Amino acid sequence: MFAAQAIDHHDKSELYSELATQLSALLEGERDPIANAANLSALIHEMVPDLNWAGFYFLQSPDELVLGPFQGKVACVRIAVGKGVCGAAVAERRTMLVPDVHEFPGHIACDAASRSELVVPLIRNDVVFGVLDLDSPLPGRFDADDQAGFERLAAILVEASDPIRR
């Protein structure tokens, strides 16, 4: 049985490197994309401090994201591409690091407690098919190390999982 191992949170590069190792072990032998996304949200929720939401949205059509597995409060189900931080990450095909969500035009507040956000697009064969979304109640919670760390976790997930069937 897999059990997440405690990590020293003070060293971010150590944290994400250890998380990447644990994620690879967690996903070994399983290619179901929803199961793997669910377990990655649980791993993040358990191991990464100061988050109030961690989870996924997947494209169900070229212009709409639909809620996937997550940990946190109930969330908005559908987000149009180009809307909010998640929709912007898809439209711009890049990670969105938002230090203060109140300053982001069009931010979609699923949980009023959220103050900063990091959204990583999920890309397979050059095509965006979803996003990994992290929210924090702390302003300025995410920096370039967090971005690099979560981009690495997202890449491991994509590599370890089959494409989502619609």
Ligand code: SME
């Ligand atoms: N804040 C996001 C919406 C998703 S929730 O944070 C879970 C956005 O602006 O796209």
